[in-house]
Structure formats: structure tokens, C-alpha cells
Amino acid sequence: MIRKLLIANRGEIALRIMRTAREMGIRTVAVFSEADRLSPHVRYADEAVCVGPAASSESYLRADTIIRVCRETGADAIHPGYGFLSENASFARQVREAGLIFVGPSPESIEVMGSKLAAKAAVAAYNIPMVPGTPEAISDVAAAKKTAAGIGYPILIKASAGGGGKGMRIVEREEDFDEQMARAVSEATSAFGDGSVFIEKYVTSPRHVEIQVLGDQHGNIIHLFERECSVQRRHQKVVEEAPSSVLTPEIRAEMGRCAVDVARACGYYGAGTVEFIVDADLNFFFLEMNTRLQVEHPVTEQITGIDLVKQMIYIAEGKPLEIKQEALAINGHAIEVRVYAEDPANNFLPDVGTLSTYERPQGNGVRVDDGFEQGMAIPIYYDPMIAKLITTGATRQEAIEKMIRAIDEYRITGVQTTLPFCRFVMEHEAFRSGQFDTHFVSRYFTPEKLVPETDPGEAGLAALLAAWLLQTRKPKPETAEAGAQPVRSRWKENRLH
Ligand code: ADP
Ligand code: ADP
Ligand code: MG
Numbered sequence: 001m002i003r004k005l006l007i008a009n010r011g012e013i014a015l016r017i018m019r020t021a022r023e024m025g026i027r028t029v030a031v032f033s034e035a036d037r038l039s040p041h042v043r044y045a046d047e048a049v050c051v052g053p054a055a056s057s058e059s060y061l062r063a064d065t066i067i068r069v070c071r072e073t074g075a076d077a078i079h080p081g082y083g084f085l086s087e088n089a090s091f092a093r094q095v096r097e098a099g100l101i102f103v104g105p106s107p108e109s110i111e112v113m114g115s116k117l118a119a120k121a122a123v124a125a126y127n128i129p130m131v132p133g134t135p136e137a138i139s140d141v142a143a144a145k146k147t148a149a150g151i152g153y154p155i156l157i158k159a160s161a162g163g164g165g166k167g168m169r170i171v172e173r174e175e176d177f178d179e180q181m182a183r184a185v186s187e188a189t190s191a192f193g194d195g196s197v198f199i200e201k202y203v204t205s206p207r208h209v210e211i212q213v214l215g216d217q218h219g220n221i222i223h224l225f226e227r228e229c230s231v232q233r234r235h236q237k238v239v240e241e242a243p244s245s246v247l248t249p250e251i252r253a254e255m256g257r258c259a260v261d262v263a264r265a266c267g268y269y270g271a272g273t274v275e276f277i278v279d280a281d282l283n284f285f286f287l288e289m290n291t292r293l294q295v296e297h298p299v300t301e302q303i304t305g306i307d308l309v310k311q312m313i314y315i316a317e318g319k320p321l322e323i324k325q326e327a328l329a330i331n332g333h334a335i336e337v338r339v340y341a342e343d344p345a346n347n348f349l350p351d352v353g354t355l356s357t358y359e360r361p362q363g364n365g366v367r368v369d370d371g372f373e374q375g376m377a378i379p380i381y382y383d384p385m386i387a388k389l390i391t392t393g394a395t396r397q398e399a400i401e402k403m404i405r406a407i408d409e410y411r412i413t414g415v416q417t418t419l420p421f422c423r424f425v426m427e428h429e430a431f432r433s434g435q436f437d438t439h440f441v442s443r444y445f446t447p448e449k450l451v452p453e454t455d456p457g458e459a460g461l462a463a464l465l466a467a468w469l470l471q472t473r474k475p476k477p478e479t480a481e482a483g484a485q486p487v488r489s490r491w492k493e494n495r496l497h
Contacts, residue, residue: 122265335396355377
């Protein structure tokens with residue numbers, strides 16, 4: 001039994017995990033950097049400990065400090081969330097060696113799946129469709145070029161240790177091969193400390209569809225259907241949904257079976273995600289496995305009614321899975337949009353600043369997972385995601401309608417956000433029809449699309465109205481200040497080092 005859980009993360013995911021822990025009667029310990037002293041995750045936890053300066057490498061990534069805090073606070077388990085130490089096999093091993101419970105898979109599973117090449121080798125014994133490519137790291141450029149010619153251009157050069165959409169290069173023509181290869185190796189070396197790269201056929205008109213799996217420590221593995229994550233910028237997801245509008249029940253069952261086999265291939269337990277790329281003819285190919293709770297996990301929770309964090313905790317405690325595959329069904333449709341402090345009109349560049357207005361949407365079918373309050377500054381040190389906005393409806397159409405309504409209710413000023421872009425997606429014919437792929441953004445989106453259309457006759461009136469609204473809605477400085485203060489007085493309980 002876990003009695004006290006340390007959450008080695010920040011922001012929305014730390015809060016999300018703490019909420020489930022609290023429901024389960026488990027006490028929580030937050031860790032925070034100096035930049036996050038006033039963050040909601042710090043206030044929500046039963047105890048909070050500062051683990052260092054703002055830079056992640058000196059705080060959230062300090063495995064030794066985090067394990068020490070665990071000992072000092074008497075926490076018996078660590079949930080790593082996503083990002084930071086979540087896919088760090090060495091950390092998982094240190095946690096185990098310290099006699100603590102790691103709420104996640106074994107270090108061995110993390111290690112295998114942390115390398116895209118090792119992952120492919122591990123699943124080779126199973127009948128899992130794979131994108132044509134090189135099965136090993138490229139050591140001979142001339143031989144690799146030959147393979148590429150055999151596969152046919154365009155091809156992708158990928159870093160085996162890559163992640164977060166980084167470490168990939170598309171090569172359109174053979175003439176560009178050598179140069180792109182050299183760049184890919186040097187980028188992989190500097191970003192991931194591992195220069196191993198390999199080739200994959202570049203699937204044209206690709207959709208990104210992934211399967212959520214859950215495995216226990218007794219060899220039971222189930223899948224919780226798919227998430228469609230094809231709306232991406234810089235190979236990173238911005239809109240996700242479940243179920244996918246293109247899968248048939250047969251393909252879904254087949255992908256589910258493959259995902260369970262991938263998990264089985266590495267003796268997986270915990271929550272994990274098996275990612276596939278799906279081509280225009282609905283052939284699917286295994287890409288990689290993410291050995292952690294995924295950012296977009298809420299859409300799966302919404303359509304299955306299963307709390308994934310609760311399952312992760314049960315699994316970490318050694319309990320057998322109680323959910324049976326046959327008992328699972330898809331109920332309704334859920335969509336998530338990631339609200340980033342980024343300027344969609346300016347190439348999605350991060351736009352950090354202070355949230356002078358921050359009002360969440362509410363109502364039936366709306367879930368907001370966030371880690372900010374009005375008046376808070378968005379630190380430059382971390383991922384600029386402000387929130388995840390999730391809507392659930394009986395049908396896809398209903399989920400889209402709720403999303404547009406929720407986006408319109410969301411009031412954020414002080415920083416540019418991806419909300420107007422997400423609204424553009426929701427209204428776009430290609431998205432509405434379900435006929436889109438990972439090129440959605442490059443194909444359809446330009447910043448001008450964000451300017452609302454106005455009837456020329458109404459333009460003058462609209463401008464006046466806009467000016468008036470700006471005037472009256474400008475936040476008063478003292479209101480913004482007040483927002484930065486703790487709402488609830490849990491301070492005395494918290495240990496601020
Ligand atoms: P998802 O959970 O949907 O796969 P992302 O791909 O955006 O979401 O990754 C989740 C988080 O983990 C992000 O904050 C991302 O920056 C981070 N991340 C994932 N893989 C890596 C990696 N190999 N190196 C550094 N950060 C990573
Ligand atoms: P990461 O570790 O960065 O998440 P992935 O292998 O999961 O790397 O790929 C990230 C994204 O890149 C995918 O969601 C997809 O959009 C694109 N991608 C990856 N492999 C291919 C491929 N072979 N063909 C076309 N697109 C691909
Ligand atoms: Mg991926």
C-alpha cells in the first residue's frame with residue numbers, strides 16, 4: 001500500500017496526479033523549484049519541498065535530491081508524471097534501490113523502449129507491422145543511401161534516442177542525403193547524448209494513432225482503445241481525440257492486439273502508449289512506445305470512465321488489474337486541445353508573460369487540467385503549456401460544438417495562446433469531416449486565418465465595440481496582484497526550504 005506519494009513534477013500533471021491520490025486517501029508531497037514557489041501544485045499538496053533553482057537540471061531533474069526528499073518526508077512512492085525524469089531508466093532504478101515504489105514501469109522496460117531501435121528489435125518476434133527502414137543504427141553512410149534508394153524518397157532520418165518531436169529530418173532527394181545525415185547525427189549527439197540514427201520510409205498522408213495500454217505485475221495487459229493525434233506542429237501534438245474517426249472496429253481490435261504484444265515484448269507493467277503511424281489506406285505501422293502517462297491521457301479517461309492514474313497506483317502496489325478487456329467499451333467522444341503560451345500568428349513561438357486575465361470555461365462536458373491561476377507568470381524555464389482543455393460529448397459533433405463553446409468562454413490575456421488556432425481547427429472542414437493527416441497545419445493554416453471575418457458594413461461598429469471591450473476589460477493592477485497570492489492558506493503545512 002502506498003501511503004504517501006511524492007510527485008516529481010510540476011504544473012497541471014502534478015495537480016492531476018495529486019487529485020487522484022487525495023481521492024484514494026494517499027498523502028501527497030510536492031517538489032518545486034524556486035520559480036514555482038507560488039504554483040497551485042505546491043499549495044495543493046499536503047507537504048511541499050523546494051528542490052533547487054529554476055533550471056530543471058538543478059531541480060526537477062535532480063534524482064538524488066528527489067530521493068532524499070522522499071526519505072525526509074517519509075514518502076513511500078514517486079510518481080514521475082511526464083517529461084522530466086519519467087522516462088529515465090537510471091532514475092527508476094535508483095528509486096527501486098532506495099526501497100521506494102516507482103509508479104511506472106520497470107527500469108528494464110524504460111530502457112528498451114527509450115531507444116526506438118531497441119524497441120523495434122524487442123518486438124521483432126511478434127507480428128507487428130513496421131515502417132520499412134534500417135533495423136540498426138547507421139554506421140555506413142553509403143550502405144544507408146542504398147537502403148534509402150530501395151525504400152524510395154522521401155525518407156526520414158530519426159534519432160534512436162529522440163523524443164518530443166525532436167531529432168527527425170525529412171530527406172526529399174538523394175542529393176540531400178549526406179548533408180541531412182551529418183546534421184541528424186550531430187543534432188542527436190548534442191540533444192540526446194547519443195548519435196545513433198536510422199532510416200524510416202516517410203509515410204505520405206500519415207495519421208498518428210496511438211493505443212493506451214495498462215499492464216499489471218502479474219502479466220495481464222489490456223488496451224484502452226486509441227487516441228488520434230494527427231494535428232501537430234513541429235511533430236508535436238496540439239489537438240487529440242478519442243476515438244479516431246477513421247478506425248473500423250476490426251482495425252481497432254487489430255491495433256489493440258499489436259499494442260498489447262508490444263507491451264508484452266518488454267514485460268511491461270504500468271500505463272503506456274504504443275504509437276502507430278497510419279497511412280491513407282489505413283495500414284498501420286509501429287513507431288515507438290512511450291513508457292509513461294501521456295499528456296493526452298484525459299481523452300481516454302473520458303471515453304472509458306477509467307482513471308489512469310488510479311490504475312497506475314494500484315499496479316505499482318502490486319495489485320492485479322481488475323478491468324477485463326471484454327468489459328471495456330467506448331462511450332461517447334472526447335477532444336483535447338493543448339493551450340500553450342505560444343503565438344500562433346508568429347510561428348507558434350513561445351510567448352511567456354503574466355496571465356493578467358485567466359478565466360476557465362465551465363459546464364457540462366468540459367474538463368480543464370491546468371496548473372496556473374490569474375496573476376501568475378508563465379516561467380521561461382519550462383514547457384509553455386498553460387492547460388489542457390477537454391470536452392466530451394455523446395458524438396464527435398457534440399464534442400466539437402462543446403469545444404468551440406468552451407474556447408469562447410476561456411478568457412486569457414497577458415500572453416498569446418494557441419486557443420484561436422484550436423478554434424480554427426474545430427471549425428475547419430477537414431477536421432470536421434475527419435479527413436485530415438499530420439500535414440493539417442502546414443496545409444491549411446496561415447496566421448491570417450485567425451482574423452475573424454467581418455461584414456464590411458459591421459466593421460466600423462465591431463471596431464468601436466472592440467475598443468470599448470478592451471477599455472473596460474483591462475485588469476486593474478491590484479486585481480492581478482491579488483491573484484498571485486495563495487487562495488487557500490495551506491502555507492503553514494508546507495515546508496519551504
Ligand atoms: P506526449 O505525451 O503526447 O507524447 P510530448 O511528445 O509533447 O507529449 O512529450 C511530453 C513531454 O515530455 C513534453 O514536455 C516533452 O517536451 C517531453 N519529452 C518527451 N520526450 C522527451 C525527450 N526525449 N527529451 C526531452 N523531453 C522530452
Ligand atoms: P517522438 O519520439 O519524437 O515522439 P515519433 O517516432 O513518435 O517520435 O514521431 C513523432 C511524429 O513524427 C509522429 O507523430 C509523426 O507525425 C511523425 N513521423 C514519425 N515517423 C514518421 C514516418 N515514418 N512517416 C511520416 N511521419 C512520421
Ligand atoms: Mg512519439
